[in-house]
Amino acid sequence: METAETRNRKASPKPGKLGREVQARLGQQLRAMYDDVVNQGVPDRFADLLNRIDGNGNKDKH
Amino acid sequence: MPMDESVRKAVLGAVPSLRAFAISLCGNVDRADDLVQETLLRALANIDSFQPGTNMSAWLFTILRNHFRSEYRKRRREVEDGEGRYAETLKTQPEQYGHVEFREFREALVKLPADQREALVLVGASGFSYEEAAHICECAVGTIKSRVNRARTRLAELMSIAGADDFGPDEQTRAVMAGGGE
Numbered sequence: 001m002e003t004a005e006t007r008n009r010k011a012s013p014k015p016g017k018l019g020r021e022v023q024a025r026l027g028q029q030l031r032a033m034y035d036d037v038v039n040q041g042v043p044d045r046f047a048d049l050l051n052r053i054d055g056n057g058n059k060d061k062h
Numbered sequence: 063m064p065m066d067e068s069v070r071k072a073v074l075g076a077v078p079s080l081r082a083f084a085i086s087l088c089g090n091v092d093r094a095d096d097l098v099q100e101t102l103l104r105a106l107a108n109i110d111s112f113q114p115g116t117n118m119s120a121w122l123f124t125i126l127r128n129h130f131r132s133e134y135r136k137r138r139r140e141v142e143d144g145e146g147r148y149a150e151t152l153k154t155q156p157e158q159y160g161h162v163e164f165r166e167f168r169e170a171l172v173k174l175p176a177d178q179r180e181a182l183v184l185v186g187a188s189g190f191s192y193e194e195a196a197h198i199c200e201c202a203v204g205t206i207k208s209r210v211n212r213a214r215t216r217l218a219e220l221m222s223i224a225g226a227d228d229f230g231p232d233e234q235t236r237a238v239m240a241g242g243g244e
Contacts, residue, residue: 018218026217027186029167034187037082046077049099053106054065 068111072118073102079119080126086183087130089172097133101126109200120190124198127180163221170220174213181209182217 016024080101080195084094105112105125112121177199184195185206192210196203 018214022218022223023214024215025223026167029164030171030186032164033168033171034082034086034183037085038078040078040081042074042077043081045095046098046102047074049102050065050070050074050106053103054070056243061086 065106065109067117069112073105073122076119076122077102083123083180083183083188084126084130086171086187087127087133087176087180097126097130100129104129120194120198123184123188123190124200125197132190132202166221167217170217174216178209178213178216181206182213185210 077098080098081094083177084101085091088094088097101122105122112118123198174182180199181195184190184198185192190198191204196206199206
């Protein structure tokens with residue numbers, strides 16, 4: 001059965017029909033958010049982790 | 063065998079982007095850093111399966127994503143609680159958009175289905191091609207494209223931009239969202 005709601009949904013614009021300006025704005029916000037984390041660089045814990053693994057001779061598994 | 067210097071450099075070089083991806087997946091910076099750490103340990107334990115000359119970053123992203131997927135189901139509640147803490151990871155807010163719009167963007171991003179969010183982030187922020195993103199997500203290129211499209215459309219809907227009046231019976235939803243968020 002078709003209700004007003006399902007009719008409306010069918011009539012709504014298909015994905016990919018966003019204006020270029022809107023897409024650009026969403027893209028900029030996404031990158032701003034992402035780059036904010038990227039710009040924090042490599043926290044010490046990860047550099048330390050690699051040093052530790054390296055120091056162990058990378059655990060001979062064989 | 064000590065770690066090869068080029069491997070070490072490539073792994074460390076991928077860390078900032080891995081963190082950003084991890085935070086976008088789980089919305090919680092502490093959990094994201096644990097996820098990155100577990101990813102690095104797994105990767106280095108299996109470094110023999112990395113094929114030199116292929117994309118180290120894509121390989122690490124794949125491991126991180128798989129690990130997150132297997133852990134995610136166990137920790138769903140924690141994930142849902144994560145958004146509030148996300149703001150704490152952001153040292154600066156892009157001023158050109160204003161505080162409110164940026165906050166709305168983050169809230170909308172968190173509401174996307176996980177499949178769509180990761181596709182959007184990989185292509186729109188991490189800089190992977192559709193093909194690389196498809197490889198990371200183990201799906202078809204067309205699937206990635208459609209997820210990215212749906213993600214953008216949904217974001218615009220959630221943020222009430224892009225002529226949201228055209229979107230039909232969402233008046234109420236938007237009214238609730240405009241007043242909500244706390």
